[in-house]
Amino acid sequence: MTAVSISSIPSDPRARHQRSRSSISRDRAWALRWSYFFLILFAIVFLTPPVYMLITSLKTSAEISAATNPWWVYAPTLDNYAALISSAQFLTFFRNSAVVSVLVVSITMLISVPAAFALSRMRFWGSASIATGVFLTYLVPETLLFLPLFKMFAVFHEYTGIELINRWWVLLFVYPTLTVPFCTWVMIGYFASIPRELDEAALIDGANYRQVVTRIFIPVALPGIIAAAIFAFTVSWAQFLYPLAFTTSADQLVLPVGIITSLIKGDVFNWGQIMTGALLGAAPPLVIYAFLMDYYIAGLTAGATKG
Amino acid sequence: VAEENVAVTVFQNAQALATVQRRSGLRRAMQRKSVIAFLMTLPLILLVVIFVLYPALYSLHLATLNKSMERFVGFGNFEFLFRRETFWMVVKQSCIFAVTAVVFKALFGFVIAHFVHNIPSKGQRKWRGMLLVPWVIPPAMSCLAWLWLFDPSYSAFNWLLQKVAIGPVPWTGDAAWARCVIILVNIWIGAPFFMIMYLAALKSVPEQLYEAAAVDGASWWQRTWYVTLPMMRNIIAITVLFSLIVTFANFDIVRILTAGGPIDQTHIFATWAFRVGIESGDIPLGASVSLFMLPILTIAAIFILRDINRRGNEA
Numbered sequence: 001m002t003a004v005s006i007s008s009i010p011s012d013p014r015a016r017h018q019r020s021r022s023s024i025s026r027d028r029a030w031a032l033r034w035s036y037f038f039l040i041l042f043a044i045v046f047l048t049p050p051v052y053m054l055i056t057s058l059k060t061s062a063e064i065s066a067a068t069n070p071w072w073v074y075a076p077t078l079d080n081y082a083a084l085i086s087s088a089q090f091l092t093f094f095r096n097s098a099v100v101s102v103l104v105v106s107i108t109m110l111i112s113v114p115a116a117f118a119l120s121r122m123r124f125w126g127s128a129s130i131a132t133g134v135f136l137t138y139l140v141p142e143t144l145l146f147l148p149l150f151k152m153f154a155v156f157h158e159y160t161g162i163e164l165i166n167r168w169w170v171l172l173f174v175y176p177t178l179t180v181p182f183c184t185w186v187m188i189g190y191f192a193s194i195p196r197e198l199d200e201a202a203l204i205d206g207a208n209y210r211q212v213v214t215r216i217f218i219p220v221a222l223p224g225i226i227a228a229a230i231f232a233f234t235v236s237w238a239q240f241l242y243p244l245a246f247t248t249s250a251d252q253l254v255l256p257v258g259i260i261t262s263l264i265k266g267d268v269f270n271w272g273q274i275m276t277g278a279l280l281g282a283a284p285p286l287v288i289y290a291f292l293m294d295y296y297i298a299g300l301t302a303g304a305t306k307g
Numbered sequence: 308v309a310e311e312n313v314a315v316t317v318f319q320n321a322q323a324l325a326t327v328q329r330r331s332g333l334r335r336a337m338q339r340k341s342v343i344a345f346l347m348t349l350p351l352i353l354l355v356v357i358f359v360l361y362p363a364l365y366s367l368h369l370a371t372l373n374k375s376m377e378r379f380v381g382f383g384n385f386e387f388l389f390r391r392e393t394f395w396m397v398v399k400q401s402c403i404f405a406v407t408a409v410v411f412k413a414l415f416g417f418v419i420a421h422f423v424h425n426i427p428s429k430g431q432r433k434w435r436g437m438l439l440v441p442w443v444i445p446p447a448m449s450c451l452a453w454l455w456l457f458d459p460s461y462s463a464f465n466w467l468l469q470k471v472a473i474g475p476v477p478w479t480g481d482a483a484w485a486r487c488v489i490i491l492v493n494i495w496i497g498a499p500f501f502m503i504m505y506l507a508a509l510k511s512v513p514e515q516l517y518e519a520a521a522v523d524g525a526s527w528w529q530r531t532w533y534v535t536l537p538m539m540r541n542i543i544a545i546t547v548l549f550s551l552i553v554t555f556a557n558f559d560i561v562r563i564l565t566a567g568g569p570i571d572q573t574h575i576f577a578t579w580a581f582r583v584g585i586e587s588g589d590i591p592l593g594a595s596v597s598l599f600m601l602p603i604l605t606i607a608a609i610f611i612l613r614d615i616n617r618r619g620n621e622a
Contacts, residue, residue, distance in 0.1 A: 035425040049452035070463040114347035122344035141556030143577035147584045148362035177358045238445030256447035278448040
């Protein structure tokens with residue numbers, strides 16, 4: 001058909017224009033269909049593990065070890081959830097994780113908000129190098145530091161008699177090394193985008209720096225601060241290596257380590273409860289993400305795009 | 308009249324005094340500004356020095372001690388490592404793991420970002436939200452789900468494969484499969500991050516450039532190659548370098564999925580350092596192993612820093 005139309009009216013520019021436009025829109029339609037097709041495919045792949053967690057968490061142990069279709073729940077039950085929620089041990093893990101994460105977020109904010117304000121607003125000798133240094137610190141992985149830290153804590157114990165290994169609160173000292181550099185870096189970028197006149201005006205009117213930060217700056221910079229706080233929370237909630245290396249007794253463990261050490265006994269995997277625990281452990285970050293998605297993504301992309 | 312004059316003078320003096328006071332107040336504030344600023348940054352500096360800088364240097368020292376950490380052995384630990392076959396396997400495995408995973412993450416991220424960018428903008432939020440879920444779930448938790456999906460006897464994938472008459476795959480039991488599985492899980496966790504970064508970059512490419520290219524009759528490939536890629540070059544470079552560091556130093560995935568097995572064949576630097584340093588109690592040897600992550604981290608960091616400085620100068 002197109003061949004006919006081309007040969008019949010080859011010299012009419014308007015017709016040719018229409019034809020090319022319709023072919024573009026047809027291309028668009030196909031591109032759209034393919035896009036949806038692949039998006040659905042990727043969404044299936046990406047959501048399989050969490051969905052499978054949910055499926056397994058609703059099964060009884062008998063059904064899990066039966067030779068039935070693993071992708072379907074034949075006799076749904078909430079027993080696994082009831083067992084975990086009534087287990088004092090699991091609640092301890094959850095509480096430890098929650099306490100550590102909330103405190104780490106607070107500590108991070110107390111350290112990085114003033115630091116980011118000072119580094120982005122109050123140029124002083126060495127401030128530029130400190131900002132770069134902060135960024136470099138963010139690139140140092142925890143896998144490089146856990147052994148010297150472990151030894152440092154042991155030496156500290158020898159000298160002062162204060163035991164740091166196998167205490168949940170020691171995580172309050174080491175987690176900020178993961179959260180503070182990135183949060184400070186992101187907030188330096190965010191603070192730099194706020195007009196300087198705002199705080200200069202307040203300074204000239206006689207406000208001191210504390211007032212400028214708390215009354216003027218923090219309210220305006222709140223979106224950046226929330227994004228950084230979400231990042232700090234998700235990092236501390238998900239951290240696995242430090243608690244695995246530094247804590248061992250059941251009452252000191254945080255959730256990720258607790259699930260793995262308490263629900264896997266030797267070669268016996270209680271999969272129903274493990275998946276329930278993993279799902280409950282994944283829930284807080286997922287809930288935060290669901291409600292504050294824009295802040296979450298802003299924090300994620302700010303590190304590289306704003307720098 | 309005199310009284311009036313006095314009143315005027317007093318008023319003027321008061322005004323002058325006020326400006327002087329305000330000026331000196333401002334000046335004092337300026338003088339103290341650097342002190343205040345330094346105090347505000349002090350907690351950050353202390354944190355970095357005590358818990359990052361010092362341990363990093365301390366690990367250099369630790370690496371030169373013997374197992375009981377009483378005797379200086381120089382490069383003894385490194386000589387010992389170089390003689391061990393496991394060490395070279397760990398080096399190889401770490402490099403293969405990091406490079407393959409990053410390449411595929413970047414590739415999938417790029418492709419998915421394009422698909423999301425293609426669809427009408429009102430649906431994009433929903434898809435983006437769904438596709439970022441693997442990144443949001445704590446890796447330790449999602450790795451447990453993968454471990455269960457790859458379970459030797461109850462693997463749900465094997466159940467599906469059995470339906471199409473493909474025999475049970477030893478997902479984590481066989482070294483070659485286990486390596487693939489680890490890379491696969493890493494891609495699953497990391498690709499959404501690339502997707503989000505690229506999507507943000509795609510949004511920032513001016514629409515006029517595509518219109519101009521379309522007017523010039525550029526094909527889809529040409530538009531991608533000559534418009535999209537050059538515009539996104541910076542963000543691609545920095546995301547890849549970031550990811551290279553994080554992937555190279557990865558711990559959670561290997562630890563949970565295989566714990567280095569079968570027979571230490573899937574260990575990467577971090578997990579082997581943990582095995583040697585914490586579980587076998589040889590902290591100096593573990594520290595020596597983890598120090599091997601430094602070269603690649605330094606190289607990546609230098610490139611990232613250069614990029615950031617360049618952009619800082621442009622701005």
